Amino acid sequence: MKLNAEDGGHRKFIMVQLPEKTDEKSEAYKAGYKNICEIGKERIRRAGRKIKEDAGLTAPADLDIGFRCLRLDESNMKPVYYTPEEISQQDMFSLVDNVKSDRTPEDLLFQVMLDLGVLLSSPIEVKEIAGKKVFNVADGFLLACFDHDVTEETVKAIAQMKPYYAVFRDSSMANDSVATNFDQIFETYSPETVRKVL
Template sequence: MVFKRSNTTPLINERGIRGKWNIYIKKYLGDASGAPSSLIPRSIVGISNAGTKQIKELFNNQAVFNNPKPTNYLSYLLSMGTESEDIVLDFFAGSCSTAHTVMQMNAEDSGMRRFILVQLPEPTEQGTTAYKQGFATIVDIGTERIRRAGKKIREENPDYEGDLGFKVFKLDSSNIRAWNPDASDLEQTLYDHVEHLVPGRSEEDVLYELLLKRGVDLATPIESRTVAGKSVYSIGYGVLIACLAPSIARGEVEELASGIISWHEELQPAADTHIFFRDSAFGDDVTKTNLAAILQQHGIHHVRSL
């Protein structure tokens, strides 16, 4: 029981004047048996441990997360505020109940909702069920839940042909070196920036940053092929092509260009193609110029380097 200020209190003081305080009963979530029926029907929300029951069903009867939100509760809320093709954002993802809910809703009504979930990689405490099950962070729990929930939804809805996949990204610094010249030694600074990309980053790291900088949806289809021994990526059915190999020799130019051109003709992209290469991959300007010229002769005019 708590006392709080209130302008609408029914209480009066000893002088018969309306008071400024009211008495409230504070009910903790763990002690509640369900939501008040005056706000959200209990038949829809269920009881407070429904979310834990769902977690146990997915994780071999192990409660790897405390008090997760039930999917029927989230489904009720989402049905009031989203359409079938909306993107649902959750910036406190936790066990990823929201992702589970979105996938389940899509399977039920053939919707095309998508989700973006954000979660800090908070470590699980030693001795907890999650820690004993090998989950080092909350993110690990959430991503595994999405995998298992997707598998369960597929098994329970064999006729559903929607996408139950997802991608996981970890925030990091840019893959592209920032220009930070040393005024006392500009020559060395120039040598240090011959390679524009940060060492140790993978081609996929650079590729996804490229998508972000180009404003391309991260869920856009990406295909890859090996051409002249190099990995070549097609994004959005050829609207964007990237070859981020660390080296391209002069003798490989014709084979690489020919393979890219053939693939480009197969794809028949709906818009002009932009193609990107790693600038430091070219041993000299002649190699770079020859590759660009061959591509331009075949209609690929937007050739860039990183």
């Protein structure tokens, strides 16, 4: 960040830290930092502010001192590898949505970005399209909507933006009509778009 402030560069970096717990008797723990990772995030914030402050008016207008904090976890998707004798008819209701219940739309977005090879450092803008939250990644390269009750209006608006990738949740579609017309909408407005449904 300091070099970027000095020469207007756009260097990026990756840091890795295990969430090692802090000692309950330490000053860091008393200050609210329950693990080393939390201390690291605060250090980066403070360093960024200081670099920007020290550079003052000479700092490039687009100096990026922000960061994303990601954590490794297991898949966002429920395991669906069952044999007939392992499942009963009643169990079928738990398979209506294939995404684990504790996952956020951001969790799904980053999994999709990894799956599609989209850089995790890509710019992400959140837009509202026809009343639904849509992630616009890398200036329209990837558009993703994981809200529920997605209507044809939302699908059409996204298709008209002609993204390279368009991603939705399988359980997102408001009704069978939207699910049935999904591909036809894209064929009409953006046939080149690669469509993916989680």
